[in-house]
Amino acid sequence: MISKRAFLGSAAGAAAALFSARAVPALADATTYPTRPVRWIVPYAAGGATDVLSRMVCQSLSEKLGQPFVVENKPGAGSTIGTQAVINAPADGYTLLLTSTANAINASFDRTLPFDFAASIAPVAGLARIPLVLVINNDIPARTVAEFVAYAKANPGKISVGSSGIGTSLHLSGELFKSLAGVNWVHVPYRGSAPGLTDLMSGQIQAMFDNVTSSFELVNAGKIRALGVTMPQRSDVLPQVPPIGDTLAGYDTSSFYGVGAPQGTPADVIDRLNRAINDALDEATIKQRIAELGAIPLHGDAAQFGAMMRAETESWRKIVDASHLHKEG
Known part of the structure; x- marks a missing residue:
């Protein structure tokens, strides 16, 4: 006959051994990750x-x-x-x-x-x-951020500015610009950048905030005009375009x-x-x-x-x- 204390002790030991046996493969799996x-x-x-x-x-x-x-x-x-x-x-x-x-x-x-x-x-x-970039239609009479701000103030609510959708970084970068510049425009959300850029080139909208990834080739080809990048430093693919923050202090998105x-x-x-x-x-x-x-x-x-x-x-x-x-x- 085994005593109750001995039985409990042996049971605890067996449980510890079982736990240890199960823990080792888990540890080994993490160490050799991935195995699948x-x-x-x-x-x-x-x-x-x-x-x-x-x-x-x-x-x-x-x-x-x-x-x-x-x-x-x-x-x-x-x-x-x-x-x-x-x-x-x-x-x-x-x-x-x-x-x-x-x-x-x-x-x-x-x-x-x-x-x-x-x-x-x-x-x-x-x-x-x-980085993002503010791009405009070539017919807009602005070649700098300051000139675009002046143009927007002279045409309140008459400028349509596109983005890749409501609540995106492109949309909110435009909202920050509006706030710092004290301007007002109509936001036009698209399902992605491509349709917005198409409408920008044709003049259906006047401006857009976009990732440099999808717009810099159009800028360099002269199909749209870039006024400013959204980060404090210039972009390597658009080295000629200054930061928006040079004109609007504190502006910084990406x-x-x-x-x-x-x-x-x-x-x-x-x-x-x-x-x-x-x-x-x-x-x-x-x-x-x-x-x-x-x-x-x-x-x-x-x-x-x-x-x-x-x-x-x-x-x-x-x-x-x-x-x-x-x-x-």
């Missing part, structure tokens, strides 16, 4: 600059880490559908999210969000920052992209991904492609990217609140 394909969710349609950049980085990660990193496009609802898919995925490092300015903006703009992005997505690494994972993803997995992504950004072909897009690579560890995300979220919140723009559902 990884999903990289892009919450936008295929074919855009973000999709191209994602596929290049995923190819590099596949080569570096020995497992396929597969891009899945899940567009819709201003990136919410793709973001929700990652939030609902297991926190094991096998589902990643292409994070962007939309996530930082929606935190304050979209009051219908079914999640708290900051609490649900862990930062992994930055990818790139893209788009950014990075990588996130479900909150709770093991820290060592995030660290391994971060190092591999940073290494990918240093590869000659990827560096060249980022430069060709007019983008700026974002290096740094996960904590630095998280700090940047928080700063961006707060910056856009101030613009959203000042513009009284909120999606209520």
Whole structure:
């Protein structure tokens, strides 16, 4: 007969041994991550600059880490559908999210969000920052930001300014410009930049805020005119165009992209991904492609990217609140 104390002791020992046996494979799996394909969710349609950049980085990660990193496009609802898919995925490092300015903006703009992005997505690494540019139709009699402000003040409510959609960085960059310049115009939202740029060239709208990625070739070809870039420094693809902040003090916006994972993803997995992504950004072909897009690579560890995300979220919140723009559902 075994005593109750001995029985409990042996049971506890067996449980500890069982826990240890189960814990070892989990630890080994994290150490050797990845051991199977990884999903990289892009919450936008295929074919855009973000999709191209994602596929290049995923190819590099596949080569570096020995497992396929597969891009899945899940567009819709201003990136919410793709973001929700990652939030609902297991926190094991096998589902990643292409994070962007939309996530930082929606935190304050979209009051219908079914999640708290900051609490649900862990930062992994930055990818790139893209300046925006104020472009106008060639028939508008303005060649500088100051001249455009004067023209807008002389024609209040008569200028149509396009963007890639309500609540986007392009739209809110225009709202910040309006506030700092003290001008008023009609906002014309499009489903993406391409139709807006088409209407801008034809004169259906007079101006537009756009990512340099999709507009600099039109500017350099003389089809539209660029007045100012939205970041404090000039863009390498539009070196002749000064910052808007040179005329409107404090003006500073841009788009950014990075990588996130479900909150709770093991820290060592995030660290391994971060190092591999940073290494990918240093590869000659990827560096060249980022430069060709007019983008700026974002290096740094996960904590630095998280700090940047928080700063961006707060910056856009101030613009959203000042513009009284909120999606209520």
